[in-house]
Amino acid sequence: MSGQVDDAILVEAAQDGDLAAFEAIVRRHQAAVYRVAVRMLDSRADAQDVTQETFVRAWRSLGSFRRHSAVSTWLYRIVTRRCLDLIAKRRPTEELNRLEPQPAGRDLAETAEQREQLRAVTRAIGTLPAEQRAALVLREFEGLSYQELVDVLDTSLPAIKGRIHRARLAVLEQTVAWR
Amino acid sequence: MNAYDKQLPCGTELATLLEQVADDQRAPNPAHQDNCPYCQTALRRLRQDWVHVQSLAQEPVPIPEGLTAKIMARVHTLAGHLADSILLGHPRGETRIGHTVVSRVIQRLAATTPDVAFASVKLGPQDPQQPRRLSVTIRLIVTFGPAIERIADAVRNILNRRVPTLTGAELDRIDITINDITEPPD
Numbered sequence: 492m493s494g495q496v497d498d499a500i501l502v503e504a505a506q507d508g509d510l511a512a513f514e515a516i517v518r519r520h521q522a523a524v525y526r527v528a529v530r531m532l533d534s535r536a537d538a539q540d541v542t543q544e545t546f547v548r549a550w551r552s553l554g555s556f557r558r559h560s561a562v563s564t565w566l567y568r569i570v571t572r573r574c575l576d577l578i579a580k581r582r583p584t585e586e587l588n589r590l591e592p593q594p595a596g597r598d599l600a601e602t603a604e605q606r607e608q609l610r611a612v613t614r615a616i617g618t619l620p621a622e623q624r625a626a627l628v629l630r631e632f633e634g635l636s637y638q639e640l641v642d643v644l645d646t647s648l649p650a651i652k653g654r655i656h657r658a659r660l661a662v663l664e665q666t667v668a669w670r
Numbered sequence: 671m672n673a674y675d676k677q678l679p680c681g682t683e684l685a686t687l688l689e690q691v692a693d694d695q696r697a698p699n700p701a702h703q704d705n706c707p708y709c710q711t712a713l714r715r716l717r718q719d720w721v722h723v724q725s726l727a728q729e730p731v732p733i734p735e736g737l738t739a740k741i742m743a744r745v746h747t748l749a750g751h752l753a754d755s756i757l758l759g760h761p762r763g764e765t766r767i768g769h770t771v772v773s774r775v776i777q778r779l780a781a782t783t784p785d786v787a788f789a790s791v792k793l794g795p796q797d798p799q800q801p802r803r804l805s806v807t808i809r810l811i812v813t814f815g816p817a818i819e820r821i822a823d824a825v826r827n828i829l830n831r832r833v834p835t836l837t838g839a840e841l842d843r844i845d846i847t848i849n850d851i852t853e854p855p856d
Contacts, residue, residue: 496788496811500849504790504809510742510749510770511777512790517741526731539734546741550748608722609729631692632727659692660685667719 498562506553513553517546520563523633524570530628531574533617541577545570560642567633567643571625578621608666615665619658626651627658678708684716691716692723746770754793757801758838765838769793772804772837779828780808785821787811787852794843805843813854822846 496515504512524545528538548569556565616624622644629635629643640651676684680702690697691713697703703710755766773791780789787810794805806829812821826844834840 500788500790500809500811503849504792507790507792507807507809508749509773509777509790509792510746511774513745514738514742517738521737521741522731522733525733525737529731535734539737539740542737543741543744547744547748550745605725609726612722612726631723656685656689659688662723663688663716663719666722 499558502553502556502558502562505550506556513550516549516562520566521546523563524566527567527570527628527633528574530616530632531571531621531624532577533613537577541570541573544573548573564639564642567629567635567639568645571629571643575621575625578624611666612662615662618665619661623654623658623661626654627662630655678706678712680706680708682706682709682712684712687712688716688720691720754796756796756804756837756839767837767839769796772833772839775836776806776808776829776833779832780810780825783821783825783828785813785816785854786825787813789825802838803840803842805845806841807845807847809847809849811850811852812848814851815854818848818851822848 501512501516505516521542525538525542528541529535532538532541545566549566616627619627625644626640629640635643637648637651641648644651678684687709689695754769756772758765773793777789777791780786790809792807794807796804808825812818825846829841829844
């Protein structure tokens, strides 16, 4: 039904109460939403909950969706806020306990050394302050531009650049031994 | 002091080179960088180190099975559609068919009508005195070429013929809006 249909059309239909149109939005964007949640929370169970909450919130706030903005940006904003809220509620020990590495991908991490490197990156991301983590995940894993990050994280461009810069430094510091 | 805050002997900040690598930017001073052994060594090392972040970014993150269904179950509950249904009387009981089901049937029939690229359905309010009867508003995106009015008529004909058979609902009124046209598929 939604192969070539613009997000704007689907949103308009969903605003009229068309659940099939909203389901098409869910199918189109759930992978990105879930991916952000997994990378930010480092817990697939929490990520699944947050993904559900993100779309429930999106459904509730369809009426206030600004049609000139992108659906992806809107959903990134919601999921990031949900993740930041959840991280803020976690106790420090709980945060640390969640730093178990994810299973390696099927093709990309074939050797133990590669797997360990990916685990090290995952662990390093998990230790970043939440706002740095959000900026880094959206930039490096979702490929958002700096300007898109300004929209999603609702802050200034210099602040975004500063967060990403500090996050990159911290991740490298923790994952490699610079000689 | 972070190791990446270091300055190379040539005066270049490592952090600047990191930005260049991570953002895949062009060198701000290529004349210097191309001929500087310090910059070349540092860039080579940074690329080796940063590739692990890029590898992680390329790792697939499979969606949990049934995620869409879980999301939509919550949305359906919120939308209250589960409570709305048409009532089919029967001497030994009653059969209710949810508006969601009727909407899906209508949407599917409309969307599979020739020259329809997209269909969205909104059911009108139900008259409690006539629990089988419904009005429906349909938005369509149609392919460019055939007469648009004929496409709309075809949708009406299919709905009038098949919706009562499939669901028991009778469509009192079918309003159709053509929202856009699209190129025919190759």
